[in-house]
Amino acid sequence: MFIKRSKPWQGLDSEITPKNLFLDRRRIMQAGGAMALTGLLGCGSSESQAENTAEAASESAASGLQSADPMTGLRYRETAYSVSDPLTPLDAVTGYNNFYEFGVGKDDPARYAHHMTVDPWSIEVEGHAANIGRFDLEDLVDFNALEERVYRLRCVEAWSMVVPWIGIPLADVLRRFEPTSDARYVAFETYLNRPEMRGTRFPVLDWPYVEGLRMDEAMNELAFLAVGLYGDLLPNQNGAPIRLVVPWKYGYKSIKSITKIRFVSEQPPTSWNIAAPNEYGFYSNVNPNRAHPRWSQSSERVIGGALFSRRETEMFNGYGEQVAHLYAGMDLIENH
């Protein structure tokens, strides 16, 4: 049997709750040491892991927050926004990405995104809002009020993941800009610095990458701004330092490395819609009944899942209860 060395995120796929308890780096090292030792002594390593979990759980219960390494880890609280599907392993989440600014290969972002400067980071806020201007990331995101949400991510390429994001609801951030009644849509723009982004040498898309949401979509409880995943800050390839997560829409709506937010009255242009309007609409809601012109959307390959099986794709990626009302009366085949 092939035995993999235990990592912080392993053994927890089926049981989401205890995962965060492993974020304390010192604890991980202790656990690793203990496991190695018990391994040598011939004891079951799962036993020591369980003990360790219980110990950490009581500690964090006392503080009310998940404890994390003060240097790199994030402090956050868990939420009910979670799914029962097993988490996608961390190495897949950070090693299999579409971030075309760094190349079209799935491993290109992991290889080249470290060239991107993510600190310091500020976001330019423009358009129909009272409180506009340039904001530092730290002023926009209260790092003491972070929460975790385990969302399914469905890519338009018919594969999916389950990712434990850490961040804040998008609505909370948008409200602080005090959008006016003219703000019917919100547009987002990805960072663009060509020398740092080798994929932009070729016009795969019309850079910079832009996306947008209708205002009521943006204010929906599920719309989320992530600054981390798996307990740590976002790796660059996942859209550091701040990205959108809209779990009921295809992955490309969840724009990465946001540098601009614009409140507008007209439906804003979106990158994939510009590239191929018949294939990618503005709404881009996950919809198993509307095939992409070039492939079926009825099922998906689960990354890190069983090799020879596929998952049936759900309407709104399974989030219909929270978002279906946004599209009442709309033809979702036409408005794809």
Next chain:
Amino acid sequence: MARNAFLRVFGQHWLKPLTFWLLALPGLWLIWQWTLLLTGMPNDLGFNPIETTHRFLGDTAIRILLITLAVTPFRDITRWLPIVKVRRRIGVAAFWYALLHVLAYLGLDLFIAAGMSVTGALAGLWEDVAERIYITLGMIAFLLLIPLAVTSFNAFIRLMTPTRWQQLHWLVYPLAIIAVLHHGFMAKGNQIMPWVHGGILALLLGYRLVRTLRKRAQARAIAS
């Protein structure tokens, strides 16, 4: 002259087996990687091994097809005639990789998506071929490859007469164009690889066009 004679003699011995093993190399690599994957060992197939397999087989088929088309210009430019001895062998290898590419699509995509049902897979195939332009193109390219592969034996050349055999194998040109279009229509966004393949193909076809036009001009000059 002496150099050419040397190459001609030397070429007989190693050229065919070397070509065979070079052409088999991508397939052997893939078999090795799948062996690693299925036994739970670290491998190079990435987090989406089926996707990787499709891309790898398709790219390999197209690239070997381009190499096939490069043999004649290579012969003309280097005047190294023995290379022509392996041209058919290279073309047949392109067919084998295309066949594996199609089988992987049928087995790893359609069959699994249909819940391991053969009829479901065939229904899926029909839907894909009818509705998805890049699948339609890919299928046409593959179907055109079949008669070329079937007639690749020496006996067939004699049976068909070389002239008619050559006429049939002219199909490789439209087929190669369709195969590259298949790749281009498959890619999301404006990706560079289909353009690279298309550019190389344009050079190889352009070379033939220029050669044909020159020959005709020469023939006309002689005739007048």
